[in-house]
Amino acid sequence: MDTMDPRERERDERLTxxxxxxxxxxxxALWTRARARIEALERTPGPLAWLMRPVGLAGSLALFVAxxxxxxxxxxxxxxxxxYEVVTLTDQLLSEGSYADAEPPAANGAxxxxxxxxxxxx
Amino acid sequence: xxxxxxxxxxxxxAMLTLARSMLRDRDEADDIVEEALLRIRRAASGFRGERGLxxxxxxxxxxxxxxxxxxxxxxxxxxxxxxxLEAAGLRVEPVAExxxxxxxxxxxxxxxxxxxxxxxxxxxxxxxxxxxxxSYEEVAATLGVSEGAVKSRLFRARENLKRAMxxxxxx
Numbered sequence: 001m002d003t004m005d006p007r008e009r010e011r012d013e014r015l016t017x018x019x020x021x022x023x024x025x026x027x028x029a030l031w032t033r034a035r036a037r038i039e040a041l042e043r044t045p046g047p048l049a050w051l052m053r054p055v056g057l058a059g060s061l062a063l064f065v066a067x068x069x070x071x072x073x074x075x076x077x078x079x080x081x082x083x084y085e086v087v088t089l090t091d092q093l094l095s096e097g098s099y100a101d102a103e104p105p106a107a108n109g110a111x112x113x114x115x116x117x118x119x120x121x122x
Numbered sequence: 123x124x125x126x127x128x129x130x131x132x133x134x135x136a137m138l139t140l141a142r143s144m145l146r147d148r149d150e151a152d153d154i155v156e157e158a159l160l161r162i163r164r165a166a167s168g169f170r171g172e173r174g175l176x177x178x179x180x181x182x183x184x185x186x187x188x189x190x191x192x193x194x195x196x197x198x199x200x201x202x203x204x205x206x207l208e209a210a211g212l213r214v215e216p217v218a219e220x221x222x223x224x225x226x227x228x229x230x231x232x233x234x235x236x237x238x239x240x241x242x243x244x245x246x247x248x249x250x251x252x253x254x255x256x257s258y259e260e261v262a263a264t265l266g267v268s269e270g271a272v273k274s275r276l277f278r279a280r281e282n283l284k285r286a287m288x289x290x291x292x293x
Binding site for chain 2: 011012014015018020023025031038
């Protein structure tokens with residue numbers, strides 16, 4: 001049973017009529033825009049389309065940063081040996097000089113360890 | 123694509139009416155409807171028809187509007203002195219038994235401002251039920267709430283609107 005008083009019902013109906021009085025029409029330009037956007041998206045190859053999506057892009061960046069960080073940490077942790085010893089020219093000359101002082105090389109084809117020629121007649 | 127075009131032909135007006143009434147900004151509302159069409163295209167394979175196409179489509183639009191309004195909380199929104207019908211891109215339909223002495227545009231502009239002041243949950247209920255003519259069951263399915271909740275939101279919304287529009291409702 002409807003208990004609403006007639007005056008209140010009239011106000012209610014008037015409000016409903018007012019609410020129904022405004023609206024929008026389907027805009028053909030909007031459909032054209034949406035269709036062009038959908039077609040453009042569907043023409044893009046799958047992985048590229050995924051990358052173009054903000055979440056995809058953020059995910060790829062995060063993966064890249066994580067991979068770069070891990071590689072850098074691994075490289076630092078490895079026991080690296082230098083492939084050659086860095087020596088300055090001065091160090092090299094000094095070290096060669098000390099060899100020369102220690103023992104001169106055998107001359108005139110004498111066998112190493114042979115007695116030195118005294119210069120006297122046999 | 124043809125099927126999506128048919129959806130837009132059938133429901134485009136309702137989608138735009140909902141988005142424009144909710145957001146009161148024609149450009150933002152149109153962007154929302156465009157985004158909704160993209161989502162419908164992507165989700166079309168998952169549509170099972172339990173709730174009906176209209177409800178399913180309007181639910182996508184309503185969710186997008188809600189997200190947009192949440193983000194808009196931190197911006198100023200449309201200025202109050204703008205003509206709300208013009209800003210929203212809503213057109214005035216001829217109303218039977220409309221009091222000729224009333225300036226329709228002024229009254230409907232006042233009504234749009236009153237709708238804009240409603241909390242979003244009351245606004246979407248009143249737009250879906252009273253502007254788009256959905257049943258309580260359809261409004262409940264669109265908003266993902268019970269019919270009881272819809273009736274309660276609608277009652278509060280209409281009470282608020284009646285208070286705001288008292289001067290025009292008495293004439």
